[in-house]
Amino acid sequence: xGIAVSHWKLARSVSQAxxxxxxxxxxLASVLVRRLQDGDADGAMRxxxxxxxxxAAADRILTSYWIEGGRPPGQPHRLTxxxxxxxxxxxxxxxxxxxxTEVFLAKEGHGGVVGINLLEKIQLxxxxxxxxxxxxxxxxxxxxxxxxxxxxxxxxxxxAGQPVSLRLAVEGAGPGQEHTLTLDPAAFLPPPAxxxxxxxxxxxxxxxxxxxxxxxxxxxVDGFVVEGIAAGGHNAPPRGTAQxxxxxxxxxxxxxxxxxxxxxxLGLPFWLAGSYAHPGKLRDxxxxxxxxxxxxxxxxxxxxxxxxxxxxxxxxxxxxxGTVDLLTDSRASPTGMPFKVVRLEDTVADPAIYGQRxxxxxxxxxxxxxxxxxxxxxxxxxxxxEADFIRKGGDPAETVGRKCLCNGLLAAIGLGxxxxxxxxxxxxxxxxxxxxxxxxxxxxxxxxxSAADVLRFMGVExxxxx
Numbered sequence: 142x143g144i145a146v147s148h149w150k151l152a153r154s155v156s157q158a159x160x161x162x163x164x165x166x167x168x169l170a171s172v173l174v175r176r177l178q179d180g181d182a183d184g185a186m187r188x189x190x191x192x193x194x195x196x197a198a199a200d201r202i203l204t205s206y207w208i209e210g211g212r213p214p215g216q217p218h219r220l221t222x223x224x225x226x227x228x229x230x231x232x233x234x235x236x237x238x239x240x241x242t243e244v245f246l247a248k249e250g251h252g253g254v255v256g257i258n259l260l261e262k263i264q265l266x267x268x269x270x271x272x273x274x275x276x277x278x279x280x281x282x283x284x285x286x287x288x289x290x291x292x293x294x295x296x297x298x299x300x301a302g303q304p305v306s307l308r309l310a311v312e313g314a315g316p317g318q319e320h321t322l323t324l325d326p327a328a329f330l331p332p333p334a335x336x337x338x339x340x341x342x343x344x345x346x347x348x349x350x351x352x353x354x355x356x357x358x359x360x361x362v363d364g365f366v367v368e369g370i371a372a373g374g375h376n377a378p379p380r381g382t383a384q385x386x387x388x389x390x391x392x393x394x395x396x397x398x399x400x401x402x403x404x405x406x407l408g409l410p411f412w413l414a415g416s417y418a419h420p421g422k423l424r425d426x427x428x429x430x431x432x433x434x435x436x437x438x439x440x441x442x443x444x445x446x447x448x449x450x451x452x453x454x455x456x457x458x459x460x461x462x463g464t465v466d467l468l469t470d471s472r473a474s475p476t477g478m479p480f481k482v483v484r485l486e487d488t489v490a491d492p493a494i495y496g497q498r499x500x501x502x503x504x505x506x507x508x509x510x511x512x513x514x515x516x517x518x519x520x521x522x523x524x525x526x527e528a529d530f531i532r533k534g535g536d537p538a539e540t541v542g543r544k545c546l547c548n549g550l551l552a553a554i555g556l557g558x559x560x561x562x563x564x565x566x567x568x569x570x571x572x573x574x575x576x577x578x579x580x581x582x583x584x585x586x587x588x589x590x591s592a593a594d595v596l597r598f599m600g601v602e603x604x605x606x607x
Contacts, residue, residue: 143374143571144168144550147258148447149185149246151440154592156253160601163256163283164247166270167263168506168547169239170232175218175556177203180211189242189249194276195329198234215563218556223505224265226309226320226518233269237329240273254280256342261287262375262476263506264309268324272299275336283366285344286375286478293341294359300338302326313512320510320518342412344368346377348403355407362409366435367399369415373438373573376469376479390469391479405430416575420600436595438575439582444591447554452570454588455485460579467576472542473569475507475524480546483570489549494567500526503558504547544569 144167152162176186187207193199206219222232240257247255257274259267261284271282275296284292291307298305304325311320326334340363345351351365370376370393377397384392404411413426414435426434440446442453459465466484474480484490489498502508502525511534513519521533524543531537549569551557557566582590582598 143441143448143553144547145172145243145447145554145556146441146550147437148172148554149243151443151445151447151592152247152255153249153251153253154445155440155596156247156255157251158593158596158601159253160596161254161256161281162247163258163281164243166240166243166257166259166274168504168551169243169270170221170235170266171504171547171551172554172556173239173242174202174206174221174235175551177206178208178212178218179556180208182211185246186242189245190238192245193238193241194334195234195238195241198329199238201231202235202238212559215559217559220503223503223508223520225505225520226265226322226510228265233324234329236266236269237273237276240270241277242273244274244277244279248278256281256283256339258283258285258344260375261285261289261292262478264307264322265510266506267292268295268305268307268322271295272324272326272329275299275339276330276334278337279339281342282339283342283344285366285368286476288350288353289343290354290358292358293361296338296341297360299324299326300336302332302334302336309510311510311512311518315512318512318516340364342366344414345404346370346397346399347380348400351399351404351407351411355409364410364412364432365404365407366412366414367401367404367431368435369399369413370397370469371574372415373441373481373571373576375474375476376481378479385471388468389471391471401429401431416573418575418595418599420598423599423601436599438573439579439595440592441572442576442579442590443582443595444589448570449553449555449568452485452488452553452568456483456570456572456576457579457583457588459485460576461583465577467572467574470542473544474546475509475522475543477539481571481573482544483572483576485570487567488553489544489567489569491567495544498545498567499560500524500545501548502526502529502545504551506547 147165152164156162190199295305307322309320342364343354344366380396410432417434418436418439470482508520508522523539524545527540548566552566552568
């Protein structure tokens with residue numbers, strides 16, 4: 142769900158309705174400090190910070206970043222340090238506190254279940270993110286965009302108050318050159334906190350990956366989200382020899398459909414994702430042995446989501462008019478994975494706006510660690526300035542068409558950086574193929590809809606299919 146599109150307000154609404162509400166865990170450190178700098182008008186961030194067990198860190202963050210009444214017009218957001226292997230304690234604390242804040246608010250005032258979604262591709266903040274979410278009592282951790290074999294064991298260790306580690310994928314590192322991320326809970330909360338271990342759901346696109354995770358992970362895998370190619374955000378690349386259509390989109394075939402019988406045979410719960418926001422699709426999923434379905438796009442456009450009102454209106458307007466232009470862009474994401482982009486006006490999906498934007502890498506969540514000749518670790522991103530990427534040994538061809546998802550997705554939730562002459566970063570919007578028919582959630586005469594409207598459409602009440 143991008144960056145804070147599925148934020149605490151949406152997750153809380155879904156959870157209160159008896160379903161699993163999930164917050165996006167991506168870039169929450171930046172989200173928290175920008176909300177504070179924009180004034181925290183409803184006081185939610187300050188309310189959550191007051192409950193954070195890392196008292197000194199929470200107070201320091203509030204003092205450092207909160208601006209009463211919000212930033213003056215034209216003033217840029219103050220940036221957080223870029224994630225790195227040798228990140229400072231201050232950044233680790235900020236990440237812990239930010240994840241605590243989001244989950245705390247999603248769970249506040251009710252007894253429903255809440256999950257957090259993280260990306261295996263974004264490893265540097267993973268350990269403090271998990272710790273912060275667990276401090277707030279997160280019930281589920283969902284992770285995809287890679288093979289998260291180490292995460293179940295990390296959850297076990299954090300729940301026991303033990304030091305945990307995660308091997309960092311460093312491009313070009315050879316044998317004996319492993320790099321490891323570590324976190325000791327006792328360094329932040331002595332004595333170690335006694336935390337509940339959340340259930341872990343791996344997001345997969347194939348039975349092969351599901352089998353690997355079920356059998357070879359570092360701890361217990363509690364289930365799977367089986368995501369098809371119709372889902373938004375990052376998609377798995379096609380299996381076999383890659384082919385592209387006339388628009389440059391990857392061409393998928395029968396081999397890209399998950400073997401649900403094989404996944405069902407693992408005996409673990411699974412949910413189906415990718416254009417399942419229809420009661421008939423839910424019934425089909427249950428008949429295939431699934432526990433339920435995951436819904437993203439329908440909720441991304443609802444009233445409670447973090448997406449700006451203007452972008453929601455634009456997307457729903459195109460859906461109502463039958464003019465949605467959704468591109469599975471093979472070049473957009475710095476990760477190299479296909480990424481679904483809604484081509485809306487005034488966003489970075491517009492070639493003219495993309496061409497005018499000055500490249501910069503000032504958030505760094507998608508930077509790839511690489512091994513320098515002297516054995517140290519550097520960081521590069523194909524969406525950063527081309528000269529910088531090439532100077533770091535990157536292939537110039539990798540920079541073509543790459544978009545800064547970090548800045549674009551923050552702009553999509555109204556937290557875009559202010560650049561020269563008061564201009565704001567252009568947004569980028571992702572959605573699944575369901576966006577074409579998102580108008581089905583609109584009541585006659587309405588231009589918006591709520592999360593409850595989606596659940597009523599699905600025939601789901603209080604956790605039961607009606």
